[in-house]
Amino acid sequence: MIIELLSNQKELAVTCQDVVRLFYPDAEIRLENTGECKLTLHIAADADGPAIKGTAQLKNDGTMALEQVSGDLETLPFSDDLRNHQKRLVKLALFRLLTKYTGLPAGPWGILTGIRPTKIVHRLLDAGWLPDSIQQYLTGAYDMSADKAVLLTDTALRQRAVLLTEKEARELISIYIGIPFCPTRCAYCSFPSYSVENSAGLVEPFLEALAGEIRGIGRAAGEMGLKVQTVYVGGGTPTVLDSEKMCRLLEVINDSLVSEATVEITLEAGRPDTVTMEKLESAIKQGVTRVSINPQTMNPGTLELIGRRHSPHQVADAFAMARQAGFKTINMDVIVGLPGETAADVQKTLSAITVFEPENLTVHTMAVKRASRINEAKDNFEISPAREVDKMLHLAHEAAGKMGMRPYYLYRQKNMVSPLENIGYARNGHDCIYNVQMIEERQTVIGLGGGAGSKFVGPGTWHLNSHYNPKDPDTYIRRIDEIIALKVDKLRSFD
Numbered sequence: 001m002i003i004e005l006l007s008n009q010k011e012l013a014v015t016c017q018d019v020v021r022l023f024y025p026d027a028e029i030r031l032e033n034t035g036e037c038k039l040t041l042h043i044a045a046d047a048d049g050p051a052i053k054g055t056a057q058l059k060n061d062g063t064m065a066l067e068q069v070s071g072d073l074e075t076l077p078f079s080d081d082l083r084n085h086q087k088r089l090v091k092l093a094l095f096r097l098l099t100k101y102t103g104l105p106a107g108p109w110g111i112l113t114g115i116r117p118t119k120i121v122h123r124l125l126d127a128g129w130l131p132d133s134i135q136q137y138l139t140g141a142y143d144m145s146a147d148k149a150v151l152l153t154d155t156a157l158r159q160r161a162v163l164l165t166e167k168e169a170r171e172l173i174s175i176y177i178g179i180p181f182c183p184t185r186c187a188y189c190s191f192p193s194y195s196v197e198n199s200a201g202l203v204e205p206f207l208e209a210l211a212g213e214i215r216g217i218g219r220a221a222g223e224m225g226l227k228v229q230t231v232y233v234g235g236g237t238p239t240v241l242d243s244e245k246m247c248r249l250l251e252v253i254n255d256s257l258v259s260e261a262t263v264e265i266t267l268e269a270g271r272p273d274t275v276t277m278e279k280l281e282s283a284i285k286q287g288v289t290r291v292s293i294n295p296q297t298m299n300p301g302t303l304e305l306i307g308r309r310h311s312p313h314q315v316a317d318a319f320a321m322a323r324q325a326g327f328k329t330i331n332m333d334v335i336v337g338l339p340g341e342t343a344a345d346v347q348k349t350l351s352a353i354t355v356f357e358p359e360n361l362t363v364h365t366m367a368v369k370r371a372s373r374i375n376e377a378k379d380n381f382e383i384s385p386a387r388e389v390d391k392m393l394h395l396a397h398e399a400a401g402k403m404g405m406r407p408y409y410l411y412r413q414k415n416m417v418s419p420l421e422n423i424g425y426a427r428n429g430h431d432c433i434y435n436v437q438m439i440e441e442r443q444t445v446i447g448l449g450g451g452a453g454s455k456f457v458g459p460g461t462w463h464l465n466s467h468y469n470p471k472d473p474d475t476y477i478r479r480i481d482e483i484i485a486l487k488v489d490k491l492r493s494f495d
């Protein structure tokens, strides 16, 4: 289907495409009049003093419909932000118009299509708003459901204890380390990940280059008086490295980055088939405080279908080893909406996980990313309907509650099979600080290694400058000197 989305302000049309996709996920959206399609949407923003208005109009053969939403800048928060309020009103008009026209249920997030919705709540809390008023504002200004407004506000309030002040943001940074190797590639994966078997000759030179980057950034940060608050070793699957290599990597991290200010080191042991007692014990010795063992599902058929070469038994064994090694914070990741799964399958997974008693549960809503195998071979995978995925997310929320956990971070993604969210749950005292800093973007996070992203954050303004390492290990190894020099430069110049 082709849809024309037209406006005399191109930027407005670009922004509003996301709202159209909520109703027509597979449509081709054109931003100019080609006269080739039946469904045409005209959008416009107006302002007359403090009075602002968003308009959306629909034409389809003989059908015409119009929706307008008005507002008064003087009664709105951040009243100097005219442009954003205008965009919001146009989105609201379009959302309401398409809800009526298509008869589809309005999604619980309303017009919020951004990745980090908690940021809106933090901005309002910074401006002195109270939680009740924030929830009221969210439901009215974004057509968000009351449930999601409460979830968002509660999650943001919990994060306030972890978010940095302007002064702290000048002193503390976090580090992400990307190991871009895995045993096999999962069907839904869009991360930088290469088969360790096929890349055997690259692993050692990659680790050498990475050690150089860790030392270079550690030195530069030290010279600037910056301390590392948290380290997250992810990927890929870091535990795919053999015990000696993994231990060497952790030693370099300790020597170059860790100080008395470091309160958390996470090690992704995502694929249970890569976990051994020796690796876990050496991680504990090297000061790792949190480990992540990720079943995604406990159904053997689904595990095979999505290309994870491990069994539910291996998940149980890896978890037991992590406890025995001494880990006090263990995370488990699950995905709701995996191909062919029903809510009953997810319930089975959750019941199995409950027995382990992890401290963290991270629940992702399945997203079909462009670079994934699922996207390339869509016909081979049966994707769960949105209503079923919604049920699964509710089951996960209930299970987390029963395990004594509450949401502590939340984000959304493009191309989710249902426009819902990803949520990290934690027991009290077990929130992953790195996850909060990374999603809320109030701390500089430097990414080292394959495909790792860095976010340089201006303290106080929270202005962001992002930078990405090459995904391909070969390019990373060849360009390592240039990569280190550029990153040190960015770190020194960003404020």
Ligand code: SF4
Pocket: 181, 182, 184, 185, 186, 188, 189, 190, 191, 192, 193, 235, 236, 237, 270, 271
């Ligand atoms: S374990 Fe993670 S990084 Fe590795 S292939 Fe699977 S989804 Fe990708």
